[in-house]
Amino acid sequence: MTETLPKNKGPDKKDDKRYWLDDMNNVYKIFWALVVVCALLFVADAFYHKHVVYEFENWFGFFGLFGFTVSFALVLTARELRKLLMRDEDFYDR
């Protein structure tokens, strides 16, 4: 974190200090920085020789695309699973 951090505050005491992350513009900045890093990592494949076991690992940007796709699918599947598996918090205590 780049912002200055507060010293110990009493429990649950509201402080009015604005933090760097409180500004949504800065959150967007982080998001776009992430996009840029991803783009750089994606093109990095062009600049070195991969030592791999399977042929598909050599596909351009395979690990990036794989990571993005399976994570996306993981969350969407888990979201659907909620419909099946989610119960009230006191489900077992009733």
Next chain:
Amino acid sequence: MTAEFPPGLLLIVGALLVPFLKGTVRSSYMLALPLLGIWQLTMLEAGTFGTMTTFGLEQTHVRVDKLSLLFGYIFYIAATLGSVFAWKINDRMEQTSAVVHVGAAIGAVFAGDLITLFFYWELTAISSAVIIWSRRTDRAYRAGFRYLIVQITSGLLLLSGTAMYANATGSIAFNAIGLDSPGGILILLAFGIKCAFPMLHNWLQDAYPEASATGTVFLSAFATKLAVYALARGYAGTEVLIWIGATMTAFPIFYAVIENDLRRVLAYSLNNQLGFMVAGIGIGTTLAINGAVSHAFAHIIYKALLFMSMGAVLHRVGTVKGSELGGLYKSMPWTTGFCIVGAASISAFPLFSGFVTKSMILTAAAEEGYLIVFLVLLFASAGVFHHSGIKIPFFAFFAHDSGKRPKEAPFNMLLAMGVAAFFCIGIGVYPEPLYALLPFPVDYTPYTMTHVVTTLQLLIFSGLAFAVLQRTGLYPPELKSTVLDFDFSYRWLLPRFARWAVRVGGHAIKRLEAGIDLRIAHFIRVVYRHHGPDGVMARTTTVGSMVQWVIVLLGVYLALYLVWG
């Protein structure tokens, strides 16, 4: 103290003194014990001692080799971290049972035979149940009982398997067992329960999050990794473990995404990490076994770190439900930072501990030609970054501001987290000392261009997926909820089935009784007819008539005598 004192007993005997000490003296004593243990391990030489023969079977109390030493060291390190983290706790029950638990786990990894293993195995079960109960809530009480039942079952399976094994082979030595040995399947099941194999796993997610902030730190390190050790010792290269391990890496992460209790999320990711180790043991090459046990070593530290950071949140806020947290970085910056180090380590970011250990398992899977397993492990690696790497720090410390401004964690907790974080980064940056401890010589370089770039691609793109899902609102929000898992079968179905069985069975018994009633009534009527007041068997005759008949008999007798005599 001689060096030939069983390493586990050191703590178990040492624990007897814990209840009689107070305050700082007790905390210092609890810290001194594992440090003394580490010192003892440095004195031990490879070999066995404490051998005795009972009923013709040779027991070996202590067997020292590279594998047992590695687990001995990491267990003592975890106990040291836990003692610092729990410095200010004043709970005789929890502290005593924690020391016993550590001692039992260490005794078990040094056990040279299955009976000694069984003894310590059961002791870890009982001591950890007491740790859970020490939270003294109703939920902890019940979860502790469920936990104990499952763990004792594991012990009984181990004992039955051992009996069959000893009967067939005449030996109880704990070496490679394999599935083909008599009792081999039972012993594997026993290990499998403790290692949280799929369907046998739910005690973990059920019980660990119910212990206290400090108790869970102790629980997370020992029992499951003891099972990993036992599998590495007994079942290295057993192919079915590869598939079991791959399943374990994949399915808990779906739960981790939707679970609200962040310590339960960590329990799911613990389960997922065990899967990597189990798969490595199943592959069974020297690279894979090195990967599995070194991953266990690194895992114990970063998992303890993550549980400590959530423990600190629980200690300060009173809850670790994602739905009630957020924005804590503002008042708990150090805890946030340490949590992120733990998260980076479990996600296997370059320069963090998980990177230099887990990659051995993935490389072994690829090189041995297990394509599907390799892809599943890749998926799980992306997934673990998603739910442990991002979700835990994000929902606890960032996300929407909950308005809560708890104090930073106490100094002792920060110190424990700081040392753990130091280890996480230290192992990641400089893995050679850990590699030197591994059971087989290490011929592996984690930091190659290919490996660093592909890992970063996998992880950062996974992070991008999280960011996109958050921005588009597709990411499932943290909701107060219970998520049904396999424990549904014994916490919901089984009690209802039992009640149904009693009700239906009750009716059946009534009907049966009615049927029996009829038969009994008939029987009574028959008996009554013959033996009742008017029954033929119950008629009385007078004494006079009896005498009369005797006289007649005697008369006939006399007559016969006179005729033929």
